[in-house]
Amino acid sequence: MTPGNNHARLALVPGEPAGVGPELCVRLAQRPRDYSLTAFADARSLRAAAAALGLPLQLLPPGQPALGPGELALVEVTNAVAPEFGHPDPRNAQAVIAALLQAAQGCLDGTYDGVVTGPVHKAVINEGGIAYTGTTELLAQQAGSEVVMMLANDVVRVALVTTHLPLRAVADAISARALTHTLLTTHAALRHDFGIAEPVIAVLGLNPHAGEAGHLGREELDIIEPAIATLRAQGLRLVGPLPADTAFLPAKLRGFDAVVAMYHDQGLPVLKYSGFEHAVNLTLGLPYPRVAVDHGTALELAGQGVADASSLIAAADTCARIARIRRSASGTSSTSTISKGSPA
Template sequence: MPQPSLPVIAVTVGEPAGIGPEIAIRAAWQLRHEVRSVLIGDTAYLSMLAAEIDPAISMMGVSLQALRHQGLPASGNERLTIIDCPLNAFVIAGQLDPRNGRAVLQTLDVAIESVQRKWCEAVVTAPLQKSTINDAGVAFSGHTEYFAEKTYTGRVVMMLASEANDHLPQALRVALATTHLPLRQVADAIQFDDLWKTLEIIHTDLRSKFGIENPRILVAGLNPHAGENGYLGMEEIEVITPVIKKAQEAGMQVSGPYPADTLFQQKYLEQADCILAMYHDQGLPVLKHASFGLGVNITLGLPLIRTSVDHGTALDLAAKGTGYADVSSMLVAMRVAADMVNKQEK
């Protein structure tokens, strides 16, 4: 009986001077019997690094030109495939070099193309350094914004998730109504149309990419005590509650707004497939504490599956050499992407 095919995941290796290349290689090799990982980066550099990590790691490089003519070659479970995106300067671990900025950006373009051409089924991104790309002369604000722009997506939603662990009885997903805004701008950004669109995206993607038929979404209030009937703010009355009512009228299982200081209790979490927090530091500190390094960043609303680690480039660890970086978040990001591939609507 033929074995089922493995999910094929494009993995961008991120900032070459950081820990991204190492954790991408280590995770891809560790999961090679669960996921076919296609690394996107400089073949020569990744091969050299792999030999340092574990001489048993086997790799094969393929050019983008060859891919466009022949598609993704077969590799088996004992060899990792690399789509070659050559760097422009020698890598010194821990030291940023803007000469490599455009090559890092190319890995994102290739990842998007790999899904659009159906070479791969999802994308996992290792951390990159925004400053390297900006210093290379390209305005760049982050992975999420870049993927949205390149796929012509008008609005995306940032969601972080954690698998169940010793401290967390079930998976936890926290989506954000606003992301990287100064706190004084958050209240003005909570608008009816934007919040409604965010809920629509969460509901749609939980159904289509996670296989949850009727997702349960719990919404946090913006203000202390969810506004306390207007005494501590009017956003709940004027915006958040009307959006929740509209969602309910549309047949969605959405409830709230709940005071954020009591929402993250087990009695609520066990009823939720996703929590919608109003701003970055309302929801993410809870998740990152509960996940203990096993969190994963997921971009909702894109016409492709994209997950990422929930940490940065860790240049200081990379400068020490291989073996210091924790691969846990990358492993979870790849497993979540693979699970989403298996559950998404075909």
């Protein structure tokens, strides 16, 4: 297949080699697509996954457009030991991190237009001697960017003010600066990456009933409401602070382009319940689009050929669309937009 003028060049990282990530990448490679894929991985793990699935896989040299069924370009990142399905080895942690950083560096250098990442195993990476809290934080540090985590499916987009914090620490982390950064970053992404000219963002309160006029906590009165008022004066269309227990009612969601939640488990359980298989994880604020699956390594399914590739497919499709929008905005390709009903 010959690449079109507007095809996106995506870096693809399978993640934990003993999990389902390599299988999902092989399944993704079978689909017709208008973007090329370059995997940053160990060829052995990809070939083992293809054999387990009984699917064809052609590994091409880096830089060769991989758009045809079963084609992946490959940048070899060799594991320390050959992975065994379902049994992660901490000795491979370094290769997992190296693949992520090399793929992201390729985006920073302009070789690739975006990166798509599969599931990693945080505990195994830490057991391998690498201090690791998440890929969002890893890529933000590499790029020198202050980022926002957003998860999205075709029902709702949820951005987070705080991410991987103990619940006890969340209230102290809710500041005017953190909330303002999250709202501005989300607003900019909705406009420039997702093609929404005047996005409407719902802002959740921190406390039950959004603090109930200060009787259940003062964060809404002292921090959230003033930050919202300041940004409204700058032209942002913000609704809230809203009680989290009713903000996700379908009739209300239809009026919002995104929801900003104060902490991880305030907004994400609703999103995952509404469409886990097609949800994706986006890192807003990077110089390039990064989209990940919204599920774990599924070690118990690895090598059985039954893992659902829907989230990785949605992640790659979303990343390619955002990449085209960014290139269009810079005048290098034709126009594309993402509707409110799509995962991105």
